[in-house]
Amino acid sequence: MSTKSIAASAAVAGLSLFATSSAFAATELQWWHAMTGANNEVVDNLAKEFNEKQSEYKIVPVFKGTYPETLNAGIAAFRAKQSPAIIQVFDVGTGVMMGAEGAVMPVAEVLEKGGYSFDKSRYLPGIVAYYSKPDGTMLSFPYNSSSPILYYNKDIFEKAGLDTENPPKTWPEVWEAARKIKTSGAAPCGYTSTWLTWIQTENFSAWNNLAYATKENGLGGTDVELTFNSPQFVEHFQSIADLAKEGVFRYGGRTSEAKQLFLSGECGILTESSGGLGDIVKSGINYGIGQLPYYEGEGRPQNTIPGGASLWVFGGKSDEEYKGIAEFFNFLSQTDVQARLHQVSGYLPVTMEAYNATKESGFYEKNPGRETPIQQMMGKEPTENSKGVRLINLPQVRDIMNEEFEAMLAGQQDAKAALDKAVERGNAAIQQALGN
Amino acid sequence: MQNVVFPNKILPYFLVAPQIVLTVIFFFWPASQALYQSAMREDPFGLRSTFVGFANFSAIFSDPSYLHSLQVTVVFSVLTAALAMGTALLLATAADLVVRGRGFYRTFMIVPYAVAPAVAGMLWLFMFNPAMGTFAYMLRRNGIMWDPLLDGNQAMLLVVVAAAWKQISYNFLFFVAGLQAIPKSLLEAAAIDGARGSRRFWTIIFPLLAPTTFFLLVVNTVYAFFDTFGIIHAVTGGGPAKATETLVYKVYNDGFVNLNLGSSAAQSVVLMVIVIGLTAFQFRFVEKKVHYG
Numbered sequence: 129m130s131t132k133s134i135a136a137s138a139a140v141a142g143l144s145l146f147a148t149s150s151a152f153a154a155t156e157l158q159w160w161h162a163m164t165g166a167n168n169e170v171v172d173n174l175a176k177e178f179n180e181k182q183s184e185y186k187i188v189p190v191f192k193g194t195y196p197e198t199l200n201a202g203i204a205a206f207r208a209k210q211s212p213a214i215i216q217v218f219d220v221g222t223g224v225m226m227g228a229e230g231a232v233m234p235v236a237e238v239l240e241k242g243g244y245s246f247d248k249s250r251y252l253p254g255i256v257a258y259y260s261k262p263d264g265t266m267l268s269f270p271y272n273s274s275s276p277i278l279y280y281n282k283d284i285f286e287k288a289g290l291d292t293e294n295p296p297k298t299w300p301e302v303w304e305a306a307r308k309i310k311t312s313g314a315a316p317c318g319y320t321s322t323w324l325t326w327i328q329t330e331n332f333s334a335w336n337n338l339a340y341a342t343k344e345n346g347l348g349g350t351d352v353e354l355t356f357n358s359p360q361f362v363e364h365f366q367s368i369a370d371l372a373k374e375g376v377f378r379y380g381g382r383t384s385e386a387k388q389l390f391l392s393g394e395c396g397i398l399t400e401s402s403g404g405l406g407d408i409v410k411s412g413i414n415y416g417i418g419q420l421p422y423y424e425g426e427g428r429p430q431n432t433i434p435g436g437a438s439l440w441v442f443g444g445k446s447d448e449e450y451k452g453i454a455e456f457f458n459f460l461s462q463t464d465v466q467a468r469l470h471q472v473s474g475y476l477p478v479t480m481e482a483y484n485a486t487k488e489s490g491f492y493e494k495n496p497g498r499e500t501p502i503q504q505m506m507g508k509e510p511t512e513n514s515k516g517v518r519l520i521n522l523p524q525v526r527d528i529m530n531e532e533f534e535a536m537l538a539g540q541q542d543a544k545a546a547l548d549k550a551v552e553r554g555n556a557a558i559q560q561a562l563g564n
Numbered sequence: 565m566q567n568v569v570f571p572n573k574i575l576p577y578f579l580v581a582p583q584i585v586l587t588v589i590f591f592f593w594p595a596s597q598a599l600y601q602s603a604m605r606e607d608p609f610g611l612r613s614t615f616v617g618f619a620n621f622s623a624i625f626s627d628p629s630y631l632h633s634l635q636v637t638v639v640f641s642v643l644t645a646a647l648a649m650g651t652a653l654l655l656a657t658a659a660d661l662v663v664r665g666r667g668f669y670r671t672f673m674i675v676p677y678a679v680a681p682a683v684a685g686m687l688w689l690f691m692f693n694p695a696m697g698t699f700a701y702m703l704r705r706n707g708i709m710w711d712p713l714l715d716g717n718q719a720m721l722l723v724v725v726a727a728a729w730k731q732i733s734y735n736f737l738f739f740v741a742g743l744q745a746i747p748k749s750l751l752e753a754a755a756i757d758g759a760r761g762s763r764r765f766w767t768i769i770f771p772l773l774a775p776t777t778f779f780l781l782v783v784n785t786v787y788a789f790f791d792t793f794g795i796i797h798a799v800t801g802g803g804p805a806k807a808t809e810t811l812v813y814k815v816y817n818d819g820f821v822n823l824n825l826g827s828s829a830a831q832s833v834v835l836m837v838i839v840i841g842l843t844a845f846q847f848r849f850v851e852k853k854v855h856y857g
Contacts, residue, residue: 200820207610224823228609379714380695382803388695524822534804538714561824563605563614 154179154186157452158212161189162198162437166406167272170473178459185452187214195437196523199224202442206231211442213453216271218437219326220522222259223346225440226267227520233441233450234267235457241447242454250461250479254505255434258516262348268438269457272475274403275432275501276327278302278418281315284396285416288314295397295418302397302421303367303376309396310376317395318376322384324533325526326435327399327420328364329356334514335422335504336360337430346518350562354525354554357547360423365536365543372537379537382530401435402501405474417497419504432504433516436475476502521561525554595836601829608823620830629806630814630831637810640724641788647728648784649777652735657765659736660743670740677733681791685798688726712800716807719800723808726799727792735780742776743769782846789838811835 163171168191175187192198195218202215206228217225225232236246246266248256255270282292288309296302306318321327333340333356340356343349371377378395380386390398391411399420400408408415422429441453459465466482469475471491477483483502486492492499508514519525529550536546602620606613624630659669676684691699694711703710712719746769754764793812796802802809802817809817815835819828 196821203608203823224608227607228611230611231609381713382801385695392696521822527821530803531805534714538716538804563607
C-alpha cells in the first residue's frame, strides 16, 4: 500500500478504517474478452504479468465467447448493473458502444483519472482516428488491430506461369492472374476472399478513397446515408460476380472460412486479415504476401482501416477501479509489451515506439511481409473516406450486405441490384436503429 | 370422478408450491418481460426507451423478411417432420421384423437422440461444408455443384437432413412401441385371408398406428419450430441470403446480433402464441379424439 493512499484515507477520518482495509485486498478488475487459442494465452499471460508486477489491482480475464457474444454479455451485464471493468469489443461494435453515451467512459478520461495523460502522438494515427470521437478524444484502447492483405500461393503461381516474386497490385491484375490460374489448371480456383464486408467494402472504400457513407462514413455523426453503390463499387462487385460464374472466384462464407480454401491449395490468391497469418504459417504452404489490391487512380492507394478489437471501459465504476484500469492500460502500452504482442500474435503494434523498436530489432527483415499491413495503414494521412466506418448498427448492415452478396454470387441478381438493395435496406435499418 | 378432500388445508399449497414457483420464474416472468419489451422501442443498453404500443407488431407483419422467414419455417418444418417420421417408420417396421439382435438395433437407433443439436450440426457441417467437408469434396468431384454456402435449396436440404437425423431416434422409439401394441391376432387373421406384407401394412398397421403418428406429427412440428436453433446456428447461420432463417433464428438474430430488442420481443410473443396454439391443438385432438390401441 502506498503512503499516498494512507494519507488520503487518514484525511477522511471517519472512513479511514474502511478505506485502509479495503485497500489491502487487491481491487479486482474483470476483463471480458473473446480471444481463443494462442491469443487467449496471450491475454492470460498479460494479466498474470500485470498482477505480479503490483499488488493493488488484480486483472481477471474472463472468456465470453465470440465477439458478438462478448458484446451481448457486456450489454446484458450493464443492464443488470453488473458490468465488468474492461470489455473487448470488435471493430464493428464500436458504433454500438459509442451510441451508448453514459454507459461507457472514454479511455482518455480513464487514463487521466489514473494520473496519466493521453498523448495522441504516441499511437499509430490510423488506429487512433478509428477509435476516437470527432473531437479527437480516444474512446477505447486499441488492443488487437489488423489490416487486410493479399496472400498468394507461390507454387500455384509458378505452375500457372505467373511471377512468383511480384504479386498482382491492382484488382484488374488480380482478376487476370486468377483467370490464368484457373485456365492453366494450376488450381481449381483462382481467387477467394474472407470477410467480403470488411475487405471488399469497408477497406475497399478507404484504400481507393471512395465514400462508403455520408458524414465521414459515420465518424462525423450518426444520422448517415450509405453510398457504397457508386460506380466503382458496382464495377468491382460485378467483376467478382463474373469470376464466380466462371468458377474463378469461390465464396467461402461470411467471415474467415475462405482461408481454408487457400490453405487446402484450392485457391491461388486470398485476401485476408493480417491476423490470419498464424494459420497460414502453420500450414507450411509456400506463400507470399502483397498489399491489398486497388484500382488505378489519383492518390491511390490511400490507406486501410483497422479491424480487430479494442478495450472499452464501462461507466459508473469507482475512482479506485478507474485508477487500476488506467494502470493496466499504461502497462499495455509499454513499448516492450506492445512489441512482443505484435511479434507473437501478428496483430499490429499500437504505439509508434513499439513499431520502431520492432523495426530496429530487424524483425521485418527476417519476416518479410509482416510490415505490409502497418505500411498500408500508416502510409498516408487519412482522408474523410479512410478513417474508418462507424454505424450505430454496423453488424446489422454487414448482415444485409452479406445476404445481398450471397444472392448475387448465386446468380440471382447483378452487382448493381445487390448494392442498390443493400444500400436501401441498410439505410432503413440505420433509421430504425436511430429510433426515427 | 371421486372427490378426494384432504383434511389439511395448507399442505396441498405447499406441495404444489415448487411447481408454481418454477412456472412463475421460468415462464410467467420472462413471458411478461417479453410482452413488455414488445411494446417498447429501446437502445441496446436500455438508456432510452419509448412506449410504441403495437408498432413493433405492425412492423414485423409488414416486413417482407419476416413473412419470408415464416415461409421458410413452414417449408423446413414440413420437410423435417416428413423425413424424420418417414425414415423412423421404415426403420421401426424393419426392426420389428428382425428376430435376432432386436435389442441391439433398438438401442443403437437411439444414439443420435443423445447428441446435442449444436454437435449434430457440427457433424453435418464437417461432412458437407464446401471448404472442408469430405462429402462435399466427393460430390464436387462427381460433377455435382455442391455449394450450400450460396445455393439456398442445398442449404435447406442440409439443415433438414441434419435436423431430421436427430429426431429419427425419438420417432423410432414411439413407432416401435406402437407396433408392439398392435394385436398379433389381427395380423394373423389378415395373413390367413391372404393379405401380403405391404397390404397388411397399409390396411392394418398404418391405421392402427394413427394415434402414434398424430402425436409424433405434433411433437415433430414443435421440434422443427423451436428445437432446431442449434443446428441452424452451427450449419448455416440462417444463410445464404436468409434461405434457412426460421422464426426462432430470426428472434435470435434480430435481438442478439442486430440488437433490435423491441422487434425481437414482438417476434417471440408471436412464437409464444404459436406454441400455445399447438399445445391446445394437441390437448384437444390428440388426447381426446384419437383413441389409443
